Amino acid sequence: MDRVYNFAAGPAALPLPVLETAQKEMLAYGSTGMSVMEMSHRSKMYLEIFERAQSAFRRVMNVPDNYKVLFLQGGATGQFAAVPMNLLKTEADYADTGNFAHGAMVEAQKYGKVNCIASSRDDGYTFIPDITPDMVSENADYVHITTNNTIFGTRYTSVPETGKVPLVADMSSNILSEEVDVSKFGVIYAGAQKNIGPAGLTVVVVRDDLPGSARPDCPKLFDWALQVKNDSMLNTPPCYSIYVAGLCFEWLESLGGVKAIEEINKEKSALLYDLIDNSSLYRNNVRKDCRSRMNVPFVTGDADLDAKFVKEAAANGLVNIKGHRLVGGMRASIYNAMPIEGVRALAEFMKKFEKENA
Numbered sequence: 001m002d003r004v005y006n007f008a009a010g011p012a013a014l015p016l017p018v019l020e021t022a023q024k025e026m027l028a029y030g031s032t033g034m035s036v037m038e039m040s041h042r043s044k045m046y047l048e049i050f051e052r053a054q055s056a057f058r059r060v061m062n063v064p065d066n067y068k069v070l071f072l073q074g075g076a077t078g079q080f081a082a083v084p085m086n087l088l089k090t091e092a093d094y095a096d097t098g099n100f101a102h103g104a105m106v107e108a109q110k111y112g113k114v115n116c117i118a119s120s121r122d123d124g125y126t127f128i129p130d131i132t133p134d135m136v137s138e139n140a141d142y143v144h145i146t147t148n149n150t151i152f153g154t155r156y157t158s159v160p161e162t163g164k165v166p167l168v169a170d171m172s173s174n175i176l177s178e179e180v181d182v183s184k185f186g187v188i189y190a191g192a193q194k195n196i197g198p199a200g201l202t203v204v205v206v207r208d209d210l211p212g213s214a215r216p217d218c219p220k221l222f223d224w225a226l227q228v229k230n231d232s233m234l235n236t237p238p239c240y241s242i243y244v245a246g247l248c249f250e251w252l253e254s255l256g257g258v259k260a261i262e263e264i265n266k267e268k269s270a271l272l273y274d275l276i277d278n279s280s281l282y283r284n285n286v287r288k289d290c291r292s293r294m295n296v297p298f299v300t301g302d303a304d305l306d307a308k309f310v311k312e313a314a315a316n317g318l319v320n321i322k323g324h325r326l327v328g329g330m331r332a333s334i335y336n337a338m339p340i341e342g343v344r345a346l347a348e349f350m351k352k353f354e355k356e357n358a
């Protein structure tokens with residue numbers, strides 16, 4: 001069966017070589033005579049798979065030794081609650097830069113005092129507001145940002161300076177897409193289903209000094225210190241998702257790691273933005289210096305024409321390109337696994353569609 005180019009925002013396309021390896025190993029992994037899905041998470045063979053995935057993640061993300069990597073469940077949404085339950089004692093600062101950023105902030109309000117210190121909400125989330133050290137509240141336990149806003153197509157191009165206050169980042173939609181200095185963050189978390197692997201896994205990278213004072217009513221599954229103590233296996237982990245994520249990390253390494261994929265991601269996104277900027281049909285509403293390299297939203301300005309675009313694109317093997325309902329139009333999510341050929345095919349289709357519908 002022919003595979004399509006899948007521009008979904010998440011769960012998203014996975015690298016073909018990873019799927020092929022998973023397919024090859026589906027029925028019997030190594031000499032075990034069983035699928036990874038059938039293994040006890042306490043078995044020697046599975047623990048090797050788990051540790052291999054963790055080590056590969058640490059290598060590709062260049063995680064310093066004083067950070068723990070947790071493989072958890074509950075999605076990024078689970079961490080919207082886990083972050084305040086582990087860290088919020090006095091107050092916390094949030095930047096409201098999109099739907100998920102807003103959701104993280106609203107969730108934290110259940111657990112204590114929350115300050116919105118920067119927002120682009122009134123401007124339709126079309127840019128990333130600056131955060132400067134003087135904006136950070138004196139008693140803030142942490143500052144929370146969302147490094148890439150999946151729905152609106154914006155991204156932070158530099159890491160905000162927050163002094164001694166730990167910076168917590170939801171990196172769900174741009175983790176592993178560009179080089180990141182992990183030491184600038186207290187906590188990084190991400191749902192897996194975009195650049196990491198299949199849904200079901202949530203990665204949390206946490207600086208050693210931060211776990212250990214979760215509020216007493218924090219469910220034990222969300223208590224980072226307990227998860228650190230139990231090597232992320234307080235209960236059954238998402239075994240198969242972790243195995244496939246491990247294959248994705250090794251695939252990324254084989255391409256030259258994050259540094260190499262960052263260059264490809266720059267090229268892929270520039271291809272679409274250049275086309276949009278030079279077109280009289282398509283428009284991207286994001287401030288140019290805040291554009292995402294992972295999610296490229298665009299509109300024609302005519303809802304019927306947008307619908308026609310989505311339909312005809314799908315007929316040409318370019319699927320899941322409909323924009324989020326909050327924004328409308330189209331959105332091309334071009335995570336690491338989307339090959340440049342897929343982006344070129346989309347660009348060709350866009351040009352053809354513009355000619356036919358000008």
Ligand SMILES: Cc1ncc(COP(=O)(O)O)c(C=O)c1O
Pocket residue numbers: 009010074075076077078100146148149150151170171172173190191192
């Ligand atoms: C930036 C961001 N944060 C959080 C989420 C929610 O993630 P999950 O479904 O893993 O809870 C998403 C999902 O698309 C996202 O893009």
